Amino acid sequence: MASLVRYVIRRVLFMIPVFLGVAILTFFVGNAAGNPIDLIRAGLRNPSPAVLKALQAYYHLDQPVWLRFLYWLWDLIHGNLGVSISGRPVLSQIGPWTFTTLELQVLSLVLAVAIGIPIGVFSAKHQYSKVDYTITTVAIFGYSMPTFWLGIMLIIVFSFYLGWFPSNGAVSVSYPWWGSWVLDPIAHLILPTAVLTYVSLATIVRLVRANMLEVLRQDYILAARASGLSERTVTYRYALRNAISPVVTIIGLGFGAALAGAPALETTFSWPGLGYAFTQAALALDIPLVQGITIVITIMVLVANLVTDLVYAVVDPRVTVQ
Amino acid sequence: MDGKLLQISNLRTYFFTEAGVVKALDGMSMEVNKGETVGLVGESGSGKSVTAQSVLRIVPRPGRIVGGSVKFEGQELLTKKEDEMRKLRGPKMAIVFQDPTTSLNPLYTVEKQLTDILMLHRGLSREDASKQALHLLDRVGIQDSERRLKAYPHELSGGMKQRIAVARALSCDPVLLFADEPTTNLDVTIQAQVLELLKQLQNDLNMTMVMITHDMGIIADMTERVTVLYAGKVMEVAATPTLFKSPKHPYTEALLKAVPTVKQTRALEVIPGNIPNLIEPPTGCVFHPRCKYAKDVCVKKEPELEKVAEGHYAACHFWRELELEGKGH
Amino acid sequence: MAWRRFRRNKSGLIGGAIVIFFILVALAGPYLVAYPPRSYESLYEGDAGDPPSFKHPFGVEISGIDVFSETVDSTRNDLYVGLAATLITTLIGVAIGALAGYFKGAVSDILLGVTQMFFVIPVLLLILLFARVFSILVFKGLGLTLIVLILSFFGWSGIAFIVRGETLRLKEMEFVQAARSLGARPFRLLFRHIVPNILSPVIVIATLDIAGFILTEVVVSFLGFGDPNTSTWGLLLNEGFPYVRTTWWVALFPGLAVVFCVLGFNLMGDGLSDALNPRLRE
Numbered sequence: 056m057a058s059l060v061r062y063v064i065r066r067v068l069f070m071i072p073v074f075l076g077v078a079i080l081t082f083f084v085g086n087a088a089g090n091p092i093d094l095i096r097a098g099l100r101n102p103s104p105a106v107l108k109a110l111q112a113y114y115h116l117d118q119p120v121w122l123r124f125l126y127w128l129w130d131l132i133h134g135n136l137g138v139s140i141s142g143r144p145v146l147s148q149i150g151p152w153t154f155t156t157l158e159l160q161v162l163s164l165v166l167a168v169a170i171g172i173p174i175g176v177f178s179a180k181h182q183y184s185k186v187d188y189t190i191t192t193v194a195i196f197g198y199s200m201p202t203f204w205l206g207i208m209l210i211i212v213f214s215f216y217l218g219w220f221p222s223n224g225a226v227s228v229s230y231p232w233w234g235s236w237v238l239d240p241i242a243h244l245i246l247p248t249a250v251l252t253y254v255s256l257a258t259i260v261r262l263v264r265a266n267m268l269e270v271l272r273q274d275y276i277l278a279a280r281a282s283g284l285s286e287r288t289v290t291y292r293y294a295l296r297n298a299i300s301p302v303v304t305i306i307g308l309g310f311g312a313a314l315a316g317a318p319a320l321e322t323t324f325s326w327p328g329l330g331y332a333f334t335q336a337a338l339a340l341d342i343p344l345v346q347g348i349t350i351v352i353t354i355m356v357l358v359a360n361l362v363t364d365l366v367y368a369v370v371d372p373r374v375t376v377q
Numbered sequence: 378m379d380g381k382l383l384q385i386s387n388l389r390t391y392f393f394t395e396a397g398v399v400k401a402l403d404g405m406s407m408e409v410n411k412g413e414t415v416g417l418v419g420e421s422g423s424g425k426s427v428t429a430q431s432v433l434r435i436v437p438r439p440g441r442i443v444g445g446s447v448k449f450e451g452q453e454l455l456t457k458k459e460d461e462m463r464k465l466r467g468p469k470m471a472i473v474f475q476d477p478t479t480s481l482n483p484l485y486t487v488e489k490q491l492t493d494i495l496m497l498h499r500g501l502s503r504e505d506a507s508k509q510a511l512h513l514l515d516r517v518g519i520q521d522s523e524r525r526l527k528a529y530p531h532e533l534s535g536g537m538k539q540r541i542a543v544a545r546a547l548s549c550d551p552v553l554l555f556a557d558e559p560t561t562n563l564d565v566t567i568q569a570q571v572l573e574l575l576k577q578l579q580n581d582l583n584m585t586m587v588m589i590t591h592d593m594g595i596i597a598d599m600t601e602r603v604t605v606l607y608a609g610k611v612m613e614v615a616a617t618p619t620l621f622k623s624p625k626h627p628y629t630e631a632l633l634k635a636v637p638t639v640k641q642t643r644a645l646e647v648i649p650g651n652i653p654n655l656i657e658p659p660t661g662c663v664f665h666p667r668c669k670y671a672k673d674v675c676v677k678k679e680p681e682l683e684k685v686a687e688g689h690y691a692a693c694h695f696w697r698e699l700e701l702e703g704k705g706h
Numbered sequence: 707m708a709w710r711r712f713r714r715n716k717s718g719l720i721g722g723a724i725v726i727f728f729i730l731v732a733l734a735g736p737y738l739v740a741y742p743p744r745s746y747e748s749l750y751e752g753d754a755g756d757p758p759s760f761k762h763p764f765g766v767e768i769s770g771i772d773v774f775s776e777t778v779d780s781t782r783n784d785l786y787v788g789l790a791a792t793l794i795t796t797l798i799g800v801a802i803g804a805l806a807g808y809f810k811g812a813v814s815d816i817l818l819g820v821t822q823m824f825f826v827i828p829v830l831l832l833i834l835l836f837a838r839v840f841s842i843l844v845f846k847g848l849g850l851t852l853i854v855l856i857l858s859f860f861g862w863s864g865i866a867f868i869v870r871g872e873t874l875r876l877k878e879m880e881f882v883q884a885a886r887s888l889g890a891r892p893f894r895l896l897f898r899h900i901v902p903n904i905l906s907p908v909i910v911i912a913t914l915d916i917a918g919f920i921l922t923e924v925v926v927s928f929l930g931f932g933d934p935n936t937s938t939w940g941l942l943l944n945e946g947f948p949y950v951r952t953t954w955w956v957a958l959f960p961g962l963a964v965v966f967c968v969l970g971f972n973l974m975g976d977g978l979s980d981a982l983n984p985r986l987r988e
Contacts, residue, residue: 073823080832084839182438195976199917199969201924204943204961211954272437274479280435281474282494282545283466286459292493297484314828319925323947333831334929337838349831356828371484372529 059368066364070357077353078131082124085342131350137343145347148332153351155225156317156328163248164310167255172302174256175263176295182268190260197257203319206250210323213246220246223325247324255309262305266298273297300371307363311356381448382553382585383409383432388445390424390431390609397656401427401440403609406682409553409585416600416617417589418632422652424609425589429472429555434462449553467498471546473575475558477538481530487514487541488526491548498549513544518574536567543574550582557589572599593636597621602688605629608653608663611682615689622703625691627668630701662694670699718977724970732782739775743937746770758955765955767945777960779937784967787854787923787938788916794858796865796912803869804900808877818870825863830925833860837931849933853926857919865911872904906982913975917968924964939964 130137137145178190214222221232221243232242270276271294279289317330325331329348336344385407392399402424409415417425430436432447434454447454449470454462474480482490491513492506501509507526514522517540530538539559546554556575560568576599579586588599596603596617603620605613605628613626624630631648650667653659659666665675674694682692693699731738741747748754748762749770758765764773806817836856848855877900885899926932927940934941939960946956 069819069822072819073826076823077827077832081835084832084835087839195972196965196969199972200965201921201928201943201961203925203928204957204964207943207947207950207957208961211950211957215951215954274474274476275482277430277435277437278472278474278480278542278545279482281433281466281472282548283463283468283498284493285463285497288493288497293482297482308826311826311828318830318834318929322929334834337834338930340838340842345835349828349835352828352831357826360826 058372062368063361063365066361070361074353074357078128078350079124081346081349082127083120085346086120086123127346137347145344148344149329149347149351152327152329152332152348153355155326156314156321156330158225159244159247159251159321159326159328160310160313160317162244163251163255164306164313166248166252167259168306170252171256171259172263172295172299175260176267176290178260178264179267179271180290191264194257194260194264197254198261200254201319202250202254203323205254206247206320206323209246209250222246225327247320247326251313251320255313258309259302259306262302263298266301267294270294270298296370300367303367303370304363307359307366310363311359314352314355314359381408382411382413382450383407383587384446384448385428385432386446386448388428388431388447389443390427390436390440391443392440394439399655400658401609401655402431403658404445405606405609405611407604407611407614409587411585412583413602414579414586414588414600416596416603417587417606418591418593418596418603419606420591420652422608422655423606425591425606426475426557427609428606429557429587429589432555433466433470433472434459435466464498467494467551468549469551470553470555471549471551472555472557473539473543473546473559476562477535477542478530478562480542481538481545483530486527486529487533491526491541491545494545494548510544510548513548514541516578517541517544517547518570519544535563536570539563539567539571540574543571543578547578547582547584552585554579554584554586555589556586558591560595561590561592575599593621593632605632608655608658610663611690611692612664613689613691613693614682615685619686619689620703624701624703625685625689625696625699626693627670627699627701628664630703631667633704634702636704662692670695715977715980717973718980721970721973721975721977724966725974728781728785728967728970731778732785735778735782739772739778741772741775743776743779744771744935745775748772755953757953764959765953767956768949768953769945771945773942773946773956773959776937776942777939777963780939780942780960781963781967783850783936783938784920784923784940784964787850787857788920788971790851790854791857791861791919792912792915794854795862795915796908798858799862799865800869800904800908802862803866803871804873804904806866807870807873808900817866821863821866821870824860825867829860830922833857833922833926834929834931837926841931841933849936850923850938853923853932857922861915861919861922865908865915868907868911869904872907873900876900876903910975910979910982913971913978917971917975920964920968920971 127137134146135144174190178187181187210222213219221227225240225243227239227243231239233239276289276294279293284293314329317328318334319330320326321328321331322334329352333345333348333352335341336348385405388402388405389400390402392401405424405428407415407417407428417428419425427436427440430440431442432449432454434442434457436442442455445455449465454465457465481487488507488510491510492501492503495501495506495509496503499506499509511522511526514525519525519537519540525533525537525541530541533541539562543559559575560571563571572595575586578584588595590596600617602616603614604611605620605626607628612628613620613624615624620629621633624633628648635648648667653663653666659676660679661677662668662671662675662680665671668675672695678694680692680694682690683696685691685696746769748756748766753762753766753772754770755768756762756766762772762774764777766772802817802821806814806821808814833856836859837853840852840856881899923932923938924940924943927938928943928947930944932938932940932944942960943957946953946960950957
């Protein structure tokens with residue numbers, strides 16, 4: 056138990072320089088795009104000198120860059136994510152966006168894991184069978200395609216051609232899908248979730264299968280069978296338990312990557328989440344917003360990593376010893 | 378039942394791989410009487426481990442038993458249902474595997490691995506199973522057993538892990554124990570300890586043991602009768618002293634020559650060549666490519682296991698003619 | 707010997723065949739297409755927005771760009787991004803990984819830490835940010851090479867990890883100890899003994915990386931952060947997406963090209979992995 060706690064602390068300590076690293080990269084590159092005044096001026100069209108002065112003071116533009124960075128960081132730590140060039144504070148918008156992104160990501164991840172692990176196990180146990188080949192082929196296509204492109208294809212078929220599901224937004228504006236405001240968000244979730252789940256599934260199935268095959272070859276599985284343990288016990292409590300640790304890592308990292316990869320999928324579905332907001336902000340050179348979103352996503356990714364590390368350590372205690 | 382605990386007849390176990398069909402066991406026969414310690418000797422790849430796996434019917438994919446008969450306590454095992462086999466594995470027969478580092482599950486404590494088996498076969502509660510597991514550790518000579526019980530395999534030394542593997546195999550008091558190269562991966566000093574342990578336990582529990590090894594020294598030390606296996610076929614069967622004094626198969630002679638004795642003055646003779654490709658084994662006698670006595674007939678015709686004397690069999694066309702050298706003990 | 711094993715692996719061969727096909731298309735590109743890159747000629751021919759036909763096998767964009775020509779031209783550019791980024795990241799990754807694995811102490815720890823950092827961060831966001839900012843700033847004439855550089859800057863940590871792991875493992879092996887006992891100096895050890903032995907996993911990862919970088923490029927260009935003057939599959943998807951309701955072929959065909967190209971590299975990588983990994987033989 057003690058080694059577990061120490062391990063977690065070590066991981067947290069590691070996350071701090073990582074966070075700082077991202078903050079530095081984000082700030083300095085963003086800053087290189089041009090100082091906020093110019094950007095705002097471009098956005099607001101002739102703001103009055105008073106406003107300009109206030110903005111100048113707000114962004115500490117008279118100070119050297121590294122000092123501005125520290126001011127920004129200080130604000131950050133106190134929860135102030137700055138003001139977008141549109142005038143609205145970043146923080147207030149982040150909430151709804153985060154929820155919308157997580158809605159999609161978490162649902163897809165849960166489905167992908169729940170469906171993917173059993174399929175992977177099944178595929179490994181029936182290696183070389185026709186079913187195994189089919190599963191492997193479908194999986195390989197899954198992680199060979201751009202997620203958003205699959206989204207576009209599904210939109211063409213199911214939205215434009217068949218009209219079964221909506222193709223944009225998280226909720227409808229005037230008329231609810233399927234005639235109900237309760238069902239409406241679900242209708243909107245279906246296509247993007249299907250896409251994301253399938254692609255995540257593909258990776259998970261492949262990984263679980265590969266690891267299970269590796270583990271099933273091991274002596275201790277043979278020994279477990281030799282001791283008369285049931286097939287179910289051997290498969291799940293012995294084999295899967297051993298195979299799952301790298302899968303846990305990949306799931307955790309994949310979640311982090313998915314969060315970061317949200318832009319393309321969300322853009323395709325006009326899904327008003329963090330990814331979509333980031334893309335629009337970056338295109339418009341709304342640097343404060345871009346920085347704010349990056350920081351928020353980074354924090355979520357780091358937390359996801361931490362949780363993954365924790366779960367991994369619980370599953371495989373060997374890692375805490377190093 | 379007529380005293381024969383295990384009767385293997387003409388067992389064939391093949392592995393269906395992408396490269397071809399590997400005939401790991403191709404007509405192997407062996408008998409084990411109750412209370413005996415029988416040796417199964419041969420080089421790596423001769424099919425020794427596969428034999429044990431076949432008896433317990435846990436041959437891993439892509440392997441499969443394709444023919445023959447395995448009778449245990451008079452019952453045919455190859456026709457039993459999987460459920461029935463599972464009831465035998467542990468309480469009736471068990472295997473001690475070669476490498477304790479890989480044969481113990483790295484993610485579970487010793488306690489868990491032992492109690493899983495005890496709870497399954499003996500129907501014990503978790504506490505009772507733990508107590509029994511502790512008792513098992515004591516019996517295999519592990520000091521400080523309480524701490525070791527809660528440990529993970531990677532926290533233990535090789536010798537200790539193998540003792541635990543022995544404890545696991547014996548946890549349900551099996552009638553038949555296969556010891557598959559139990560000391561090959563251990564230090565020499567630990568080897569002796571583990572062998573001693575096995576001998577002692579066998580005595581205490583009146584267990585029948587099949588000692589699988591490539592080490593003729595262990596054969597001499599531990600076994601009463603020996604079966605010599607090569608490329609999935611039986612070359613010779615004899616009582617251990619007889620095998621050493623007067624072997625009747627060239628392969629046995631070669632194996633004996635490769636073992637040094639205290640009075641060794643001559644250079645050790647290495648058996649030339651490698652074990653044959655089991656996908657396309659040699660024609661005729663499977664040993665002929667490496668046999669220094671091989672003649673034409675050896676290439677064409679496969680020798681049958683012929684009776685040399687009571688309890689002594691050899692599969693060689695020329696066992697009568699050849700004057701083979703043994704080790705006078 | 708490993709080549710024989712690879713030959714037996716059906717899917718690996720299919721992957722290899724696909725890759726060769728795309729390389730040939732890339733090389734032969736200019737001779738296969740009817741229209742020069744980024745040309746709106748079809749607009750003047752009155753074919754703008756036409757569905758696939760004999761004249762325009764993949765159809766025409768609303769703007770008059772012939773999709774088939776563009777898809778073929780993009781092959782060259784996408785392969786460039788994939789191969790170039792992989793080459794650079796492999797070099798960086800192997801260097802850093804080997805150093806981190808071979809040496810002990812502060813240097814190794816720092817390298818490990820940096821590698822972990824680059825591995826954990828949300829790379830796509832930073833890639834997009836960098837691409838957006840740098841494209842307006844300094845590197846105007848670079849085109850896709852800018853993307854290559856940015857992808858390389860963020861993409862080396864995977865290889866570095868594997869190489870570090872392998873180096874650690876090999877370092878303890880006897881042949882290295884033997885060389886050391888004969889007086890070999892660290893860099894000689896690294897390059898003559900250790901690196902050749904890590905080639906197998908590195909080749910596998912590099913192949914899979916090509917697939918990954920192409921996918922990333924597609925995303926970057928699709929979102930509008932790529933080079934608007936160079937034909938890439940992502941750019942085509944970007945142009946086609948707003949009009950996908952009517953000119954759906956603009957989204958379909960370039961996408962299929964991506965899928966099969968990436969599939970090819972993935973299959974080949976898997977095949978190589980099977981072939982190069984020593985398996986236990988009975």
